[in-house]
Amino acid sequence: MPEEKNRGVITLIEELISDLNSLVSEIEPIIEQQNSDVSTVKNHIDFLLKKMTNVTSKTTLTYNLIQSVINSIHSSRKELKQSVDGLLKKTGVQLQKITTTTEEATNKILDVAEKLDSEQNLIIQLLDEIKTTTKSDVLDEKVEEIKKKVYTNQDSAFTIIDYLQFQDITAQQISGAYSLLSDTERTLLYVSNLLKEFDLGDSTPEFTLPEIDKNAFNADALFNDKAGIQNLIDDLFETGDTSIDIPTQEHELKLKDLPTTHSNEVKQDSNDDDFDIDALFNNNAKEEEKTNQDEIDKLFS
Amino acid sequence: MASLKFLVVDDSPTMRRIVFNTLKRLGYVEIEEAEQGAEALDKLKTIPGINFVVTDWNMPVMDGLTLVQEIRKSAEFSKIPILMVTTRSVKDDIIEAMKAGVNNYIVKPFTPEVLKAKIDAILSK
Numbered sequence: 001m002p003e004e005k006n007r008g009v010i011t012l013i014e015e016l017i018s019d020l021n022s023l024v025s026e027i028e029p030i031i032e033q034q035n036s037d038v039s040t041v042k043n044h045i046d047f048l049l050k051k052m053t054n055v056t057s058k059t060t061l062t063y064n065l066i067q068s069v070i071n072s073i074h075s076s077r078k079e080l081k082q083s084v085d086g087l088l089k090k091t092g093v094q095l096q097k098i099t100t101t102t103e104e105a106t107n108k109i110l111d112v113a114e115k116l117d118s119e120q121n122l123i124i125q126l127l128d129e130i131k132t133t134t135k136s137d138v139l140d141e142k143v144e145e146i147k148k149k150v151y152t153n154q155d156s157a158f159t160i161i162d163y164l165q166f167q168d169i170t171a172q173q174i175s176g177a178y179s180l181l182s183d184t185e186r187t188l189l190y191v192s193n194l195l196k197e198f199d200l201g202d203s204t205p206e207f208t209l210p211e212i213d214k215n216a217f218n219a220d221a222l223f224n225d226k227a228g229i230q231n232l233i234d235d236l237f238e239t240g241d242t243s244i245d246i247p248t249q250e251h252e253l254k255l256k257d258l259p260t261t262h263s264n265e266v267k268q269d270s271n272d273d274d275f276d277i278d279a280l281f282n283n284n285a286k287e288e289e290k291t292n293q294d295e296i297d298k299l300f301s
Numbered sequence: 302m303a304s305l306k307f308l309v310v311d312d313s314p315t316m317r318r319i320v321f322n323t324l325k326r327l328g329y330v331e332i333e334e335a336e337q338g339a340e341a342l343d344k345l346k347t348i349p350g351i352n353f354v355v356t357d358w359n360m361p362v363m364d365g366l367t368l369v370q371e372i373r374k375s376a377e378f379s380k381i382p383i384l385m386v387t388t389r390s391v392k393d394d395i396i397e398a399m400k401a402g403v404n405n406y407i408v409k410p411f412t413p414e415v416l417k418a419k420i421d422a423i424l425s426k
Contacts, residue, residue, distance in 0.1 A: 106315045114322065158413070161322050165410035168316040169388060172359065216312060216361040221388035226408040229390050230415060233406050236395060246392035 012062045019055050023048065077195045080188055088185045095178045099171045106167040109160065116157040120150050169223040176219020179212050305420075306331040308348075310341040310356040310368065311386075316409075320355060320386065323413045327420070338363025342371055345378055353420070358387035358398070366401055373402040382423045386411060 030044050127143045127150070232246045307329060309320045317334050324332050333348055335341035337360040345351055354372065358365040365385060372378045385403040389395075398406055404426075405419040 103315060107318070110315070110318055110322075158322070158326055161319055162410070162412065164315060165319055168311075168313040168319075169409060171313060171315075172388060213361040215364045216359055218359045218388045220391075221409070223410055226390070226410065230408055230411075233390075233395055233408065236392075237399065237405055240399075242392075242396055244392075246390070246395065 012058055012065070016055060016058050016062065019051060019058070023051055023055075073195050077192050080192045084185050084188050084192070088181055088188070092178055092181050092185075095174050095181070099174050102167050102170060106164050109164060113157045113160045113164075117154055120154040120157065123150050166223045169221045172217040172221040173219065175212060175217035176221075179214060179217070179219065182212060304331075305329055305353050305424075306333070306350045308333045308335060308341055308344055308351045308354045308356075310335045310338065310354065310360070310365065312336050312357065312360040316357065320416075323416055324355075326413060327417050337361055338365060338368030338371070341368055345372070345381075352381060353423075354381055354383045356383060356385055358385060358389050358394070366398060369398065369401040369403055384419055384423060386416075 026044070026048065030041065124147055127147055131140055131143050229246065232244055236242065236244050236246070307324055309317050309324070309332060311317045311320065311334075317336075321332050321334065331350070333344055333351060335344050338356075339362050341354070341356065342363075345354075354368075356365040356368055363371075365387065369383055369385070372381060372383065382404045383402065384405050384407065385398050386407045386409060387398075388409045390408045395406055404423045407415055407419055
C-alpha cells in the first residue's frame with residue numbers, strides 16, 4: 001500500500017477507529033435480527049471478514065510506522081547522548097586543561113620573576129658591600145651605574161608579574177565558556193530524558209560535566225586597559241553620584257576617553273580594537289595616576 | 302608607613318601571588334591570604350592584627366560581596382578597610398559593592414600604582 005504509507009499514523013488510526021465503529025454498528029443489527037436467514041448472515045460475515053482483514057492490514061501498517069518513529073527517536077537520542085558524552089564532555093575537560101596548563105605555566109613564570117627579583121636584591125647588597133669595603137670614587141660611580149641597571153631589571157621582573165594577571169582573567173573567561181557548555185549539556189540531557197521511554201533496552205549511564213559555581217567567575221572579564229573605567233569608578237566612589245555613566249561593556253569606552261597619552265599611537269599599530277596591552281602598563285601611567293590621585297584626594301578629603 | 306596587616310582574598314592562587322608581590326613591592330610585609338570569603342572570616346577571627354582586607358568578588362563558597370556584608374555586620378571588624386579588586390565593571394555591581402560597604406574599588410587588571418593610590422586614599426580618610 002504505497003499510497004497509504006504517505007498518509008501518516010494519525011490518519012490511519014483515525015480510519016481504524018472509524019472502521020471499527022462502522023463494524024460495531026453493522027454487527028449490532030445482525031445480532032438483534034434473530035430471524036434473519038443463514039445466507040444473509042453468511043454474506044454479512046464475509047463482508048465483516050473483508051473489513052476485518054482490511055483493519056488488520058491497516059493496524060500492521062500503523063504498527064510499522066510507529067515502530068519506525070520509535071527507531072528514529074531512539075537513534076536521535078543515542079546520537080544526542082553521544083554528543084553530550086563525547087563532544088561536550090571532551091570540550092569541557094579540554095577547557096579545564098587549558099586553565100590548569102596556564103595556571104601551572106604562570107606559576108612557573110612567577111617563580112622565575114620572584115627569583116629574579118630576589119637575585120637583584122642580592123646583587124644590590126653585594127654592590128653596597130663592595131662600596132663599603134673598597135673606597136674609590138671611580139668604583140662608587142660604577143657601582144651606582146650598575147645598581148641603576150639592576151633596578152631596571154627588577155622593574156622588568158615586576159612588570160612580568162603584573163602582566164601575569166592575564167591568567168586569572170582568561171581563567172574566568174574559560175569558566176564562562178565551561179558553564180555555557182555545562183548548561184547546554186543539561187538542556188540536551190533533559191531533552192534526551194524526555195525521550196527515555198523510547199529506549200530499546202540498551203540505555204547507557206549518563207555522564208554530566210561537574211557543576212561549576214557561577215559565583216566563582218565573571219564570564220565578562222576582559223584583559224584590557226581599565227584606566228578609563230577606573231576613573232569613572234573613582235568618580236562614583238568619591239562623589240557617590242550614581243548617575244555617572246559607566247559603560248556596560250569595556251570596549252564601549254572609546255580610546256579618546258582613556259587617560260594614557262600614548263594610547264592613540266599604540267592603537268594605530270594594533271589590529272585588535274579591544275586590546276591595548278602597552279597602554280595597560282605604560283610607564284606614563286604613573287603620571288596619569290598622579291592626576292587621578294589629585295582628583296581622588298580632592299573628592300575623598 | 303602605618304603598620305598594616307593585609308588579608309588578600311582571592312580564589313585564584315596566581316592572583317593572590319600577584320597581589321602579595323605588589324603589596325611587598327609597595328613596602329608592606331604582613332600579608333595573610335584566603336581562598337574565599339568563609340576562609341577570610343575565619344582568618345580574621347583567628348589571626349590577630351589584620352587591619353586591611355583586599356578582596357576579589359567572584360569566588361566559590363562565599364563571594365566577596367557576601368564577605369563584605371558579613372564583615373560590616375560583625376561588631377569586631379565592621380570598621381576594617383576593604384578594597385575590592387575584581388573584574389566586574391558593570392555599574393550596578395559597583396553600586397552594590399559600594400552599598401555593601403567597600404571603601405574603594407579596583408577593576409582588574411590593575412597596575413601597582415592604582416593599588417597604591419587606593420590604599421593611600423583609604424588610609425587618608
